[in-house]
Amino acid sequence: MVILGWQRFTASVAEIILPSMNGQDEGITKRQLGMILLLGGIIGFGLILAVDIIDVGREGGIGPAQTWALLAMALAALVGLSLLPLGDAPA
């Protein structure tokens, strides 16, 4: 399941970067945008949390600004998830 999902994702990335067969620069789809937001949200969320782990000298845990940033990342991931069912409609 995970491998299948990854293959789909890499195929989507390839679609974006590589020239399409007919030479048109089509633009990305709602599903591809959804994947970008979902992945970006998850990675961003992890990186913000990692600030506390990497920066060991820091005190006070997750601050208010960090909380807002985490919420923004979670929201981005959720929006990304909600776009996946919209398929090949142009974003």
Place this chain on the structure above:
Amino acid sequence: MTKPGLQLHRGLMLCASIALLFASFIYAIYAANLLAFPYDYDQGEGFELHDTTLLSQFRLPYLDTETYPFYSSNYPPLYHILAAPFVWLFGPAYWYGRLLGFAASLLIAVSIAFAVYRDGHQNRWIALLAGLAFLSSNFVYHIGPLFRQNIMMVAFETVAIVLLARAFPRGDKRGITLALFCLLCAGYTKQMAAITALAAIGWMFLRGPRRALLYTAGFGLAGGLVFLWLDLASGGQWWRQAIVANVNDFLYDQAVGLFRLWFGLHGFLLVPAALMTLVELYADRLSIYSFWFLAAALLGGAAAGTWGAGDSYLVTSIAAACILSGIFFSRLLANAWGPSRILQVLPLARLASLSLLLVPLLYLGYARATLKMPTGGAFAPLAELLGVERNVAFHTRPDAPDFYDSAGWLAGGYARIGYLLTEADHAAGDQIVTYIQQTDKPVLSEDAGFSIVAERDVVTNPTQLRNLYLAGQFAGDELARMIEHQEFGLIILRAQFFPPHILEAMGQAYIHKETIFMNGFDYLLLFPRPGYEPRETA
């Protein structure tokens, strides 16, 4: 909609137009009032004028702050370059910089109206209201007619976005190049334009990834070459002064306070703009305006929380909101939506009928939410009719000006602007200049305007020294030595932004003898302390 319903719609639209035209009228009065004032109104204007003067002499303002006159700029040069020809014609003065800012705000309003007309449903009246709504914003009002570069940056950004919205989907290479050139101009007017550039690149990537990569590479190369040239030409000072010194602390309370104020004042347009973004996200294609709006609101809002920032950092998001809400209203009124299964669920025809009343009411609500006006003199009866009274208050003096500003007085930052200046402010500035003229020695002033009017050297840029000091880039040994040896005939303080050791040296070697109140602030005049023996400095 019945005929009486249409008449009611037109009546309400007329009321909204009058309300927003009144806001523009007040804005014009404020601009005219500021044009006549020859000193700093917002702290920093004088330094921008000095940057303009230096550039008019073909000298870069990115200088070594360790040597006399300890001055450097922290802003890119384009706005000052645009104002430089005025220095050749009229000498250093504030009015033309303020006039350029005011003209830039009008250009933004026209661009917004044009975008709403073209990309909405060609509704002239909504286009007009969208443009006027921008000028009605308290944030635009505050900073538009200042000798500051922010509004010029927003003008370049708006023109770039409006051009790109049409040029990129059509593959119009000339249009895209022109739009990216405007974006580059925005970036070299103020660094904050990086957010708009990010939004534009993101949207181009969405619409045509390969072309986006090509154009981004060209854009990056052009921007990088200018950056490199500035750094080489200034001997590395560009990087230190304009980049390193601009990294400031994030103040959470300031960011939240400004976000709340932003929403409280502009909510009548922000909510429709957000709805338009949602429609585009799920039922249509995302426009560049939606991308721009989200980036400017989220990233610009976060940046507004940095030390020294303020409501001006959200002006870009207001321009985007005016366009998006205008397009939303136009389409709502015309019931002109793209084919979408999601939208078909909604009773669109009924919504269109309802919007005939709702849209003008929203603009009326917005006009009331952003109301600011004098409450005395000829405006007193109108202020009474509208139920508003003076809410401006100076923290050191009881005699506050008769002015109402729905933004309140404390907007999260330290800037307190928007009221009209009086003869007393002019006289106070002249009095400070007279003190400067009484000494032959250099004068250290926290506002550059007094030194400029007195035709003296502009010495130091306190916020810049503070930022450099905090970044570990300013020692200030020579400045401290000059203060210790009382080499300045007079020191004029306003916000006391200097690094602590500089302020400490001032406190030791100088004595506070006079306080002059001007444009809402106490200016402290410090004279050499009699009989002072200089201490050894590092």
